[in-house]
Amino acid sequence: MNRDDNKILNIYNLYNMVMPATKRIRLGQTFDQLLGELMEKEKKYRLIQDMKKIEEEEEFVELDL
Numbered sequence: 001m002n003r004d005d006n007k008i009l010n011i012y013n014l015y016n017m018v019m020p021a022t023k024r025i026r027l028g029q030t031f032d033q034l035l036g037e038l039m040e041k042e043k044k045y046r047l048i049q050d051m052k053k054i055e056e057e058e059e060f061v062e063l064d065l
Contacts, residue, residue: 025034 023034023038025031
């Protein structure tokens with residue numbers, strides 16, 4: 001193998017990686033706290049979107065409990 005055979009190509013969709021920051025810092029709030037709140041809100045939003053996508057596109061199998 002030569003060096004070119006070991007290269008890895010990573011492709012990212014930057015549209016999904018960008019979080020719009022439309023929130024202001026409250027009096028006494030640190031920037032870290034603001035970022036933490038924004039990240040938590042985005043994680044919850046993405047989880048809900050993923051669940052909706054799975055519900056619409058995937059097949060479900062009934063489980064016998």
